[in-house]
Amino acid sequence: MGNRSVIPFGPQHPVLPEPIHIDLVVEDEKVVEAVPSIGFIHRGLESLAGKRDFNQLVYVAERTCGICSFQHGMGYCEAVEHIFGVEVPKRAKYLRTIWAELARMHSHLLWLGLLADGFGYENLFYQCWRIRERILDLHELTAGGRLIFSVNKVGGVLKDIPEDKLKEILRTLDEVDDELRVIRSVFFEDRSVISRLKGVGVLTKEQVNELGAVGPFARASGVRVDMRTLGYAAYPELSFAPIVSNDGDSYARCFIRMMELFQSIKLIREAIGKIPAEKELEVPIKGNPDGEYFMRVEQPRGEAFYYVKGSGKPFLERMRIRTPTFANIPALCEMLKNADLADVGLLVLTIDPCISCTER
């Protein structure tokens, strides 16, 4: 047995834009235990439920996370809509799906860039973010904001995407598709990428199930868990099947997210092809929410879960958000055991951590 020592990882670390602190107990160069601590940027968003009415809370929910903001807003709205028992117009459902998939694309491209940066491939990093910029331009064109969409409302959506903008989305996605194929071949075949990712940080299906991991992180270990199959928004009408890999290593996580980019392009194309030409975008909401609901949506990082409880007043009694990163932290700590110290930064990245989200 070698000498044991504790090395602090974070809260300020080059691979992390956000603060999480992990105490790494290392034996020589091997990690034997990882003890996480969060709570550096707790904002108390949930307690705002008592200070803002349920309509204003859409904008609060959206600001839970800067990357998956659309899905946060959508998850909250769907939860309140279920309490009211209203059905959102079909076009609004399709619009939500298109925006959600665009948001997934920009999040996955951000992650792929960060991963490339994490293993020291600067060129690839810039290329990923260059493509991501085009998706952000689409967000701005269609919703008015590059990251915060502010198009959701309880009962529908506030904005329509007119025909010419839908065509612009399709045109841009065609170009993005070609550009993605170039970086896909690099991520999948390049020797330096494979040597940094293959066989690193393996988690088995049993471990993932036991530790309750979610999202692409769990799907990379063969767990077929994707909340889009539950059938919110327009997903039931689109041909969708979760992408799953059985390898369970960092390469598989990269594979899942890369393939999901192409899946998102396919879903957006299909949604634009099927979108109904109705004018109604929202249903009127009368009164205040009275009741409670759990809503589960699939964010780019995995399952996010909204609990909303109203008591017939404009202010909700309780809003609770569980974000995917929070669910993935136990599995991350398990994965860090027996890892090389040099791989820790990369392994933390592979869960796609979003700490601001986690701390709400």
Added chain:
Amino acid sequence: MAIMKYAPQALKNLFLKPVTKNYPAEPAVYPQGTRGHIDISIDDCISCGMCVRVCPSNALSVDKIKGTWTINRFDCIACGYCAVKCPKKCLFVNPGYQEPKDGKPDETYTKSPEVLAAEEAKRKEAAAKAAAAKAAMEAKKKADEGQ
């Protein structure tokens, strides 16, 4: 496994135009509909205060008597909910982001003197009508008591 997989793209990038702009020498172009900041057509405003009530970040205030509409642009999150809820549709979300400033100053818009004078006249007329109605009521009451 392959080596130099990225080399063709990297070489291509060498001869491509830069993706970034030489801002601010080259101005930023925003698409129509970008949520940059809130503008008001103040003379159409009826000072109902709906925007103040719905604002999630409490960035707005309205004074009905003085005819002013005040926004703190540093509190405003440009969500556009005020523009959606405005009954007169006199609030607009326009492109162009808030520039940095020293401190967090409020920005106040005041209605033009003509509009203010017209509103004042309307208020006086309504008050006079109410006073006349009240006087008539009292006179009727007295007359009833006299009988």
